[in-house]
Amino acid sequence: MGEGLGVRVLVLRSLSDLRQWRDAVPHGKSVGFVPTMGALHAGHMKLIEECGKDVDLTIVSIFVNPLQFGPNEDLARYPRPFEQDQKLCEQAGVDVIFAPESSGFYSVDHATYCDVEGLDRYLCGASRPGHFRGVCTVVLKLFNLVQPHRAYFGKKDIQQALILRKMVADLSLNLEMVLVDTVREPSGLALSSRNGYLSDEDKQRAASLYRGLSTARSAYQNGERNSEILKSIIRNEMDLGSVRADDSPNRIDYIEIVSQSKLEPIIIIDQPAVMALAVYYGKTRLIDNILIP
């Protein structure tokens, strides 16, 4: 990587251009892949940075994947600041951006889907039916195109990361999955492309997500193993503000403690677990989690 040099990044727009580029990568060069939906923030940049340390060539995909949005979700309003993303990639020494036209990525009669059964049953899988099918399908297709040696995913989307890691193992994909720690604002708020939707007030309130998780982790570290008690500690910390008169009140979607292996709720924490939550501030849904121990 020409790190920090601001060398112009190669932008590929079509599947065939990507294939051609990949076929021309010399056999001995390692390829690292950071799939994104764009609207890059410091969380993405950390993935890119970790990737750049490990491999010869870093490729970032920017594609707002329609398959992973539900009918009432924010596909249309999802931010797409491509020029800014491109600049950030250039500054970070990314070698290639793959940014397919949204019309050209899936064929009009696309019919193939990939599911990781069971791991999508709770947490965001319960709130967003079809979401992880869309994620698995797009990432599998991207993997087949990019053929990376290593791929980088953030722990902020922990269910996504663990589902994709399972998919890679089950399907014997020849690549290494790297999970990277969540990047947070000084307030503790996990970085997300959706934070830009929040009012200043709600953004301040949303710091309570990580505060709740951290308080529960302290209780765990002090010996508390009962999920119900830990969840109530998180719930008590949530700052939703006063209930609004509109039809999108701030509200908790879920607070859950699940096993890391199966992502199923556990009552007593006797194995590696995830404390995870999703909260709506108005129409904006935020997620966060902490792995324990």
Place this chain on the structure above:
Amino acid sequence: MGEGLGVRVLVLRSLSDLRQWRDAVPHGKSVGFVPTMGALHAGHMKLIEECGKDVDLTIVSIFVNPLQFGPNEDLARYPRPFEQDQKLCEQAGVDVIFAPESSGFYSVDHATYCDVEGLDRYLCGASRPGHFRGVCTVVLKLFNLVQPHRAYFGKKDIQQALILRKMVADLSLNLEMVLVDTVREPSGLALSSRNGYLSDEDKQRAASLYRGLSTARSAYQNGERNSEILKSIIRNEMDLGSVRADDSPNRIDYIEIVSQSKLEPIIIIDQPAVMALAVYYGKTRLIDNILIP
């Protein structure tokens, strides 16, 4: 390929041995793949022969995939004459046989599945729920392990071949699918590992499958475009013998005419189509088809 030399074929039994072999294939060598469930016959041998003409290295997998068998199907009694298969592969100059232990191929908590929606709705997909999900999943995993440049499938299993070709396109897999013509006995009976289940009498009767398809093709070539009429021509040709007193009478499972693009029934043949059928002789289910035009 050391064709006809009877050089000892390399037999790989584990996923890790296969990965190690694949990683050691020199970059410039082309790899051709013939996935099978073993019990090799002249139909498989034709796939292997075509493959050998095209590529530097031919790898045949032999794996009776439990995922593609229904609960009441013939998984347990499916023939597994491995030594004979190995000899045939050696004679044909196959370079590698991948024959995983049935216990080691999928992890005990395997959870990932691949579906090609719509194309599995009719024909064998209707009679064998979950079958093509099992086929797609095993072939996708095998493709990821073998990383072939070309893969060979018989047109006898036409729905399988067209579903897999769609999967390869939709998921942007970097390989070429080659579909090879059905090999038949002099009677016209399509070769199948399941033909060995048939009594001599039923085997003779089963020649009526291809006779029916051929007669309908002649009618098509003479201008007949009405699917109902063509299907009745096929049905009239079927020789099921006299109804038996046991609980597995000879019977037609389906006779269908579908489009090649979507595998959906068509009433008037105005596009490339498949005339396909499945017939039970006792517990043994035979399939056959003809592409038109």
